[in-house]
Amino acid sequence: MPRSRPLSDDLFSLVRRILLATLGLQVVLAASLTLVDSYRRRNKKPKPFPATSPTTVTVGDGEVTTYTYGQDLYDDMLAAIAGARRQILLETYIWKGDEVGERFKRAITEAAERGVDVYVIYDAFANLVVDPRFKRFADSVKVLPYPVYNAGWRFFDLRRYGRDHRKILVVDDEVGFVGGYNIGAAYATEWRDTHCRVTGPGVWDLKRAFADFWNLHRRKRFRASERPLLLETSSMWESRIRVHRNVPRLWMFPIRSMYLEAINRATDNIWLTHAYFIPDQDFVDSLCGAAQRGVDVRLLLPRKSNHIVADWISRGYFSEMLEAGVRIFRFRDAMVHAKTATIDGSWSTIGTANVDRLSMQGNYEINLEMIDTGMAEAMERIYATDLSNCAELTRDEWESRDVYRRFTEAVLRPLRPLL
Secondary structure: OOOOOOHHHHHHHHHHHHHHHHHHHHHHHHHHHHHHHHHHHOOOOOOOOOOOOOEEEEEOOEEEEEEOOHHHHHHHHHHHHHOOOOEEEEEEOOEOOOHHHHHHHHHHHHHHHOOOEEEEEEEOOOOOOOOOOOOOOOOOEEEEEEOOOOOOOOOOOHHHOOOEOOOEEEEOOOEEEEEOOOEOHHHHHOEEOOEEEEEOOHHHHHHHHHHHHHHHHHHHOOOOOOOOOOOOOOOOOOOOEEEEEEEHHHOEOHHHHHHHHHHHHOOOEEEEEEOOEOOOHHHHHHHHHHHHOOOEEEEEEEOOOOOHHHHHHHHHHHHHHHHHOOEEEEEOOOEEOOEEEEEOOOEEEEEOOOEOHHHHHOOEEEEEEEEOHHHHHHHHHHHHHHHOOEEEEOHHHHHOOOHHHHHHHHHHHHHHHHO
């Protein structure tokens, strides 16, 4: 007589089937949303949006110029490259092989040909769809493509899976650029992003950030005999500008701590702009706590980003934040890709890190933290301009959403820790 299966085995089998079915539903739903969104976007161009002219503020012993329109930024970046005399350090996440990408490639090649030391880093995974011919550079340009897979035989070493999401340009010892802009034609005119140009002691920290990344990963690209990138930089500290770097290889993630400390100290206002907002619960609690103690907390997001699944997952936090008094504004008719914040008229940040797990605890990121009233005033003016192109999401509007939307949010909610 055959023995019956233990009840524990049946329960285990049932749980496994439920988990697999749930995972399958999440994958199918995410794929369906992505396909439908891609179909709807075909042949659609973003509409014009308001942007501020480049604004320069003296911060400490240097200057910070903010850009909110890509063409303005690219013009100044290319001018800096054209004027380079000794060294160019260029690091980017996405580098399109279009007309804008070609302009940058020509500019650094011409600089290398006239004797400038040119170093380039780009993320190979982010540029998989770029024509391989575009990614062939002159021998005079030292290029480090950050590998698609960087773990080697260390399959379970999570420190080696972060992407290089940083965007840095440093020319000589004189000027540095950092922010959210990748390199490409669409970003020049169709995306609303924020970047900044730095002069003074802050440039040295950007140089250190580039050199540290280059030296940490150069063995994947160059011969063992290749010398590391050594920089003679000042040991001076700029008290009003701090450069924060997330370095997963070293388990260093200071950008999240920077945000939480500033939010928890806020007494007047917290104004954030983010492309992809998928925070952890502690981050949400800090924002809600600030709103409940009377701080004017505002969150500016794209109404529709280029990653529809991230949008749906982000919405799972709206009810809690709206109930606490956080105001949510959604940018219309164009993609807002900025990663910025300004608090209490004195604190600001511009950088590459989104408020999501990939940026806060996964990827290589870099943010400037600036403690300066003039800089905060400039950032508040930019925020006001962006608000003129936004629609505020009210609590009543949000609570009246249909069953389909609520169902989609509930199904995708478990994916939060992965994005």
